[in-house]
Amino acid sequence: NAGVTQTPKFQVLKTGQSMTLQCAQDMNHEYMSWYRQDPGMGLRLIHYSVGAGITDQGEVPNGYNVSRSTTEDFPLRLLSAAPSQTSVYFCASSLGVGLRAFFGQGTRLTVV
Amino acid sequence: KNEVEQSPQNLTAQEGEFITINCSYSVGISALHWLQQHPGGGIVSLFMLSSGKKKHGRLIATINIQEKHSSLHITASHPRDSAVYICAVTYYGGSQGNLIFGKGTKLSVKP
Numbered sequence: 001n002a003g004v005t006q007t008p009k010f011q012v013l014k015t016g017q018s019m020t021l022q023c024a025q026d027m028n029h030e031y032m033s034w035y036r037q038d039p040g041m042g043l044r045l046i047h048y049s050v051g052a053g054i055t056d057q058g059e060v061p062n063g064y065n066v067s068r069s070t071t072e073d074f075p076l077r078l079l080s081a082a083p084s085q086t087s088v089y090f091c092a093s094s095l096g097v098g099l100r101a102f103f104g105q106g107t108r109l110t111v112v
Numbered sequence: 113k114n115e116v117e118q119s120p121q122n123l124t125a126q127e128g129e130f131i132t133i134n135c136s137y138s139v140g141i142s143a144l145h146w147l148q149q150h151p152g153g154g155i156v157s158l159f160m161l162s163s164g165k166k167k168h169g170r171l172i173a174t175i176n177i178q179e180k181h182s183s184l185h186i187t188a189s190h191p192r193d194s195a196v197y198i199c200a201v202t203y204y205g206g207s208q209g210n211l212i213f214g215k216g217t218k219l220s221v222k223p
Contacts (some may be wrong), residue, residue: 103156
C-alpha cells in the first residue's frame with residue numbers, strides 16, 4: 001500500500017515549457033486535490049476532483065489543467081510555465097471531502 | 113473571507129518542555145485538522161477533530177467550538193518533534209468542503 005505517489009520530486013523548467021506532475025493513490029479515495037505551497041502562505045488549492053470524470057477549480061487555478069480519467073490518477077498540467085509558478089506542489093487524497101487527507105511527498109518546481 | 117490564524121509563527125523550545133500551538137478560525141466548521149510537515153517536506157495528518165479532545169502518544173489536540181479555537185500540545189518535547197505544524201479547517205458551506213490552511217507554526221526543539 002504505497003499511499004499517495006507524486007512525481008517528480010524536483011523539476012526545473014524554462015519559461016514557456018509545459019509539463020505534467022503525476023499523482024497516483026492506491027487507497028480507492030474519491031477525493032483528490034492539488035495544492036501549492038509558497039513561503040509565508042498557507043497551502044492553496046489549485047484544482048480538485050470528487051471522483052473520476054469530475055474536476056473543479058480551487059483558489060488559484062490559472063495556468064493549470066487537470067483531468068481525472070481513473071479513480072487512482074490525478075495529473076496536474078502546467079500549460080506554459082511562468083516564474084510565478086515556482087513553488088512546492090502537493091497532491092492529496094481522502095475518502096471524502098473534509099476527511100483525513102493523505103499527502104504526496106511534494107514536487108519542488110523552479111521556473112527560470 | 114474565511115481565515116485560519118495560527119500562533120506563534122515560530123517557536124523554540126528546550127527538550128522536555130511542554131509546547132502549545134494555537135489555531136483560531138472565523139466561522140462554523142465541520143472539522144479541524146492538525147498536520148505536521150518535516151524538514152524533508154512531507155506532510156502527515158496528525159489529527160482530525162470536530163469536538164473535544166484527541167490524544168496520540170505525546171500529542172494532544174483540543175477544540176473549543178464556541179470560542180472557534182483549537183490547540184495542539186506536545187508533552188515532553190524532543191528534537192525529533194522539530195517541524196512545521198499546520199492547522200486546517202473545513203467550513204460548513206465551503207466549496208465542496210475543501211480545506212483552508214493556516215500558515216503554519218515552525219517548531220524547533222533544542223537538545
